[in-house]
Amino acid sequence: MKRIIEVKNLYFGYEKNLVLEDVNLDIFEKDFLLIIGPNGGGKTTLLKLILGILKPWKGEINFYDDNISKKIGYVPQFSSFNKNFPISVFNMVLMGTIDSKNFIKKYKKEEIEKTKEILDKLDLYYIKDENINSLSGGLLQRVLIARSLVADPKVLLLDEPTASIDITSQLNLRDFLLELNKKITIVVVTHDPTSFAQIYDHIACVNRRLFYHGRGELDAQLLEKVYGCPVELLGHGIPHTLLKEHI
Amino acid sequence: MLEVLSYKFMQNALMAAFLASIVCGIIGPFIVTRRLVFISGGISHISFGGLGIAYWLGINPLYGATAFSLAAATWIGFSKQDKMSESDLIIGILWAFGMAIGIIFIHLTPGYAPNLMTFLFGNILTVPRFDIFIISILVLVITLSVLIFYKGFVSVALDEEYSKARKLPVRSLNIGLLILIALSIVTLIQVVGIILVIALLTIPVAVAKEFSIHFKKIILISILFGISICLLGLFISYYIEFPSGASIVIIGSILLGVVKGVKKILKMKLNLDETIN
Numbered sequence: 001m002k003r004i005i006e007v008k009n010l011y012f013g014y015e016k017n018l019v020l021e022d023v024n025l026d027i028f029e030k031d032f033l034l035i036i037g038p039n040g041g042g043k044t045t046l047l048k049l050i051l052g053i054l055k056p057w058k059g060e061i062n063f064y065d066d067n068i069s070k071k072i073g074y075v076p077q078f079s080s081f082n083k084n085f086p087i088s089v090f091n092m093v094l095m096g097t098i099d100s101k102n103f104i105k106k107y108k109k110e111e112i113e114k115t116k117e118i119l120d121k122l123d124l125y126y127i128k129d130e131n132i133n134s135l136s137g138g139l140l141q142r143v144l145i146a147r148s149l150v151a152d153p154k155v156l157l158l159d160e161p162t163a164s165i166d167i168t169s170q171l172n173l174r175d176f177l178l179e180l181n182k183k184i185t186i187v188v189v190t191h192d193p194t195s196f197a198q199i200y201d202h203i204a205c206v207n208r209r210l211f212y213h214g215r216g217e218l219d220a221q222l223l224e225k226v227y228g229c230p231v232e233l234l235g236h237g238i239p240h241t242l243l244k245e246h247i
Numbered sequence: 248m249l250e251v252l253s254y255k256f257m258q259n260a261l262m263a264a265f266l267a268s269i270v271c272g273i274i275g276p277f278i279v280t281r282r283l284v285f286i287s288g289g290i291s292h293i294s295f296g297g298l299g300i301a302y303w304l305g306i307n308p309l310y311g312a313t314a315f316s317l318a319a320a321t322w323i324g325f326s327k328q329d330k331m332s333e334s335d336l337i338i339g340i341l342w343a344f345g346m347a348i349g350i351i352f353i354h355l356t357p358g359y360a361p362n363l364m365t366f367l368f369g370n371i372l373t374v375p376r377f378d379i380f381i382i383s384i385l386v387l388v389i390t391l392s393v394l395i396f397y398k399g400f401v402s403v404a405l406d407e408e409y410s411k412a413r414k415l416p417v418r419s420l421n422i423g424l425l426i427l428i429a430l431s432i433v434t435l436i437q438v439v440g441i442i443l444v445i446a447l448l449t450i451p452v453a454v455a456k457e458f459s460i461h462f463k464k465i466i467l468i469s470i471l472f473g474i475s476i477c478l479l480g481l482f483i484s485y486y487i488e489f490p491s492g493a494s495i496v497i498i499g500s501i502l503l504g505v506v507k508g509v510k511k512i513l514k515m516k517l518n519l520d521e522t523i524n
Binding site: 147 | 279280281282395396398399401402404405406407408409410411412413414415416456459460461462465
């Protein structure tokens with residue numbers, strides 16, 4: 001697998017509190033990476049550093065593909081955007097095309113066509129004129145994904161995508177991401193990895209430090225046993241040791 | 248009725264109403280959707296300090312107000328980023344500090360200060376022709392800036408983090424917007440005065456939001472509503488000699504109440520019809 005993003009000896013904190021310490025992480029082409037860990041452990045912070053929203057205190061983030069840093073799609077948590085802002089589904093998705101080069105230009109015809117195409121593909125076209133504030137969690141999630149996909153990302157970062165959606169939507173989301181993963185890299189930050197337990201390639205556990213695990217560490221027999229007991233699936237230690245102990 | 252329009256002061260007043268409405272319609276929706284109402288109130292009151300100093304120096308008070316409101320906006324823009332909660336406190340303090348400076352300098356100015364009430368509550372009937380000229384330039388600058396940076400302003404207003412991830416110059420856009428807010432406030436002071444400025448930036452938007460979810464339409468409706476209440480206020484103040492700024496604000500508030508009320512009744516009726524069917 002080709003490495004496309006490298007996080008190296010990364011340190012970051014807010015004010016004086018260290019949030020991430022000596023973090024190292026490789027993200028590969030067509031990787032399905034889960035970033036898990038407790039709340040406040042630094043998962044979202046790591047995502048924002050990769051996106052360039054935050055600047056590291058120390059260490060570096062390298063991109064091993066031409067323009068990959070501009071080809072990162074981002075699906076933020078619901079709470080991150082301004083719900084007070086009136087906007088239709090169509091315009092919200094269309095705004096995914098905005099970048100540092102075109103934000104003072106008018107929307108191009110291709111961008112509008114692309115928006116229609118994506119809305120159609122994600123089965124959102126019928127609500128294109130609705131206000132985003134009136135949508136259910138599952139639909140809003142799809143709109144946020146649509147917005148990230150209009151810019152043709154090579155890597156898609158999703159922050160807690162299952163947090164406020166019902167179980168059916170969670171399953172749909174899983175299937176959709178699996179399909180998408182055939183073409184692009186998927187990175188999912190979550191505190192509840194059950195939905196993705198069967199489809200990930202790598203796991204990074206983040207709690208100030210980062211511990212990295214590959215799929216192969218999971219014993220197939222144990223996986224079967226744990227199916228239906230999802231909380232333990234990613235537990236370290238007794239009773240179901242699925243991942244190696246952190247050193 | 249029509250001969251009123253031949254008076255020069257009336258022509259100035261109409262121009263002022265028209266220009267003020269454009270400004271509230273263009274900038275108001277950003278202030279309301281981004282919850283910058285308190286910051287805008289702060290900038291408006293801080294500008295009173297500059298106004299007082301200019302008055303004391305014997306130069307056009309509009310210059311002083313512009314200088315102070317611009318300085319305040321730039322300062323808030325630069326400090327806001329990291330320490331949001333602290334800036335709330337500091338704006339509150341500067342709010343009062345600016346007013347205090349203004350009052351002291353107007354007090355220090357020898358002679359009678361007839362314009363104090365005008366600055367605080369506005370008088371659309373006494374806007375000088377030269378000020379109309381300055382306001383026109385400000386309105387032109389505000390309109391062009393919003394037209395050029397519209398996509399960026401909307402993107403940042405909707406989702407600041409996402410805009411940062413898309414590598415937009417979020418900080419510059421935020422500071423730019425605050426500067427435009429400062430310029431808008433200066434243009435509005437003439438019409439409704441420092442204390443009532445905030446009403447003109449919020450009431451038309453509150454009405455427009457009842458009619459559309461499209462930001463551009465909200466801007467358009469806000470402008471039209473702004474013109475309507477400014478003109479009504481203007482004629483009320485001319486014919487029954489009520490203070491113009493206060494008249495505009497009261498008319499706007501009443502109409503907002505009517506719009507909200509009618510909408511609520513229609514919605515209740517719709518729900519009732521649905522239950523019956």
